[in-house]
Amino acid sequence: MNFPSKLIENAVNEISKLPGIGKKTALRLALHLLKQKESFTEELSSALLALRKEVKYCNTCFNISDQEVCSVCSSPRRDKTIICVVEDIPDVLAIENTSQYNGLYHVLGGVISPIQGVGPDDLKIEALIDRISAKNTQDKVEEVILALPATMEGDTTSFFITRRLKEFGIKVSTIARGIPIGGELEFTDEITLGRSILTRVNYSAD
Template identity: 85%
Template sequence: MNFPSKLIENAVNEISRLPGIGKKTALRLALHLLKQKESVTEELTLALNALRKDVNYCQSCHNISDAKICSICASGRRDKSIICVVEDIPDVLAIENTAQYNGLYHVLGGVISPIQGIGPDDLKIESLLHRIMSASESEKVEEVILALPATMEGDTTSFFITRRLKEYGVKVSTIARGIPIGGELEYTDEITLGRSILTRVNYSAD
């Protein structure tokens, strides 16, 4: 790709380093910013700099936070007896958007993957165990929900965590895996379909 300006080329190269953005999309974004008022790019720059310098990670659940403890962990309205374990921060946002869960979270920061060189010690598993062990009587953790990817790595991580939680006497559950609403059986993969049958629930016409 030939560029009329070295400045444009540098901007495109930096923008295209973002996930899911190719050189053509990066060029469109760069040209779009170039057409905007200077204040627009200045505000974007300030926001990105603040993101890098000022953002915190919750000391309890490791979610992104503006303070040492995130708003979810600090809320008096959340059910502190339940912790939902997720792979990363986007999973927290996805579950929160359902408005169906009122417990706490724990962000592992990944899943066990020997191929990528990620082991249990690279994740926030020990932090999870410490949360459960050190919880006060009034905030005792009674259930851990494993909301990890339906992959080999996710299953390996779930198995490892379940084994570690045995000594704490905590109930361990996992999110249901089944056919999505509006989904056709013939287009559903065999593993999902098989798990849906095995984890079937009672049907009532009432």
């Protein structure tokens, strides 16, 4: 791709490093920024710099936060007896958007993957164990929900965590996995279909 300006080329190269953005899309974005008022680009740059320099990670659950402890962990309205374990921050946002969960979270920062060189010590598993075993907490954790990917790595991580939590005698559950709303059985993979049958629930016409 030939560029009329070295400045445009540099901007395109940097923008295209973002996930899901190729050189053509990066060029469109760069040209769009050129057409805007200078204040627009300055505000965008300031927001990105503030994002990188000022956003923190919660000391308790490792979710993104503006403070040392995130708004979820510090909220008196959350059920502190339940912890939902997720792979990464986008999973927290997805669950929060459902408005169906009112407990706390714990972000592992990944899943166990020997192929990629990720072991239990590379994740926030020990921090989870510390939260559950803490003696000075007012609200004792009664349930841990494993909301991890339905993959071999996710299942391996769930199995490892379950083994570690066995000594505490608390309830360990996992999110339901089954046929999505509007899904057709003939297009559903065998593993998902099999799990849906095994984890079937009672049906009521009431």
